[in-house]
Amino acid sequence: MKIKKYIANTLQEGKIQILQELGDDAVILSSRNIKLPKEKGREAIEIIAAIDTAGKREKQKSPIPTKEEFLEKKVQSQPEVLITKNNDNEVIIDELANIKQILYKLTNGIKFKYSNLLTNSQRNLYELLKSNYYTDDFALRIVGNLASEDKLHNKHEALAYAKEYLLSRIKITEDRTEQRKIALFLGSTGSGKSTTLVKYAVIQKLVFGKDVLVISADSHKVGGIEQLQTYASLASIDFKAAYSNSELNEIINQYPKKEVILIDTTGRNLLEPDAIKEFKQLIKYSNANRIFAVESSNVSRNRLLKLFEFYSNFENISLILSKLDECDYLGEVFESLFDSKMSLSYVCTGQKIPEDFEPISEELINNYLIIDND
């Protein structure tokens, strides 16, 4: 398979170029808008196209046999089995193995539907990305990009380049130390805001020796305030509850010497129309200079994209990804973060306070980007 990258003014123009160069058997693997740095950031479109170079093939055969093909194969294979085996049990075992094999091929055909279009090294990477829950489009885009730059010589090299490519477009923000940090913890219901806030508070107090105040502005959740109060008192951290924005403002003004003030908020559906207005009010009354968006890593890519769009309304915001321990693969999360404005600051890897909480680094993220169990 030959893979080539095209830069054109429009998709239409690009398609014409591809048709002229690769012919009408070419397929477009991916396309995206880009800015051309050498031409003062002029907008253009980047297209990755491919053509099967193994001669003019017949029409691409579907990996999934039709019902007729499936039945035909079964009928053809039956007499052979019956003639060579006279022991009934052996015949049944063979038949089961046969069916297992067919089912394996069928499920793989559905999961890796582009595999048979790719060369061995391209296929290895594509299937690994798919197993890590990256989407077809995204997996093909990465494979296409690396193939067009001739970076798919062996599995080890391909994996390293793919991670490098992902990492180059995922933002990481290290937590800053402020004279007086006032941080709001936002997030969907049950995402782990309160638990994460307590982990953060304990680390600030015990590791960095900061004078910490925890405020609960979560008067909606039954037991929300009590849960946080219990944790705070266990760690001997000052605690207050605020039932309105003006009360929150008063409490913060009462503690001018506190170095770190952490505010827990009510979990709610952030995609409701009023949410932006409400949180902007909360930021105004609290004078927050840091926002931590706590979201669980087992949320779907679609929802994450919508949440990141919501969070793009706020400044000084970064993501704390919780419940990493509940996910086998994180492709959906990293694909959502790829090219996103949202940057990642911390990950939570369990319920233990404060151990299961780590600042993100390139090294740490590298362990999760593409997990290869082979």
Ligand SMILES: Nc1nc2c(ncn2[C@@H]2O[C@H](COP(=O)(O)OP(=O)(O)O)[C@@H](O)[C@H]2O)c(=O)[nH]1
């Ligand atoms: N497995 C796992 N559970 C977590 C993690 N963070 C929080 N939880 C649990 O998720 C549930 C909801 O957490 P909570 O902090 O109350 O969420 P909130 O509603 O956003 O404040 C609790 O049972 C927590 O113990 C994590 O990183 N891993």
Ligand SMILES: [Mg+2]
């Ligand atoms: Mg809570």
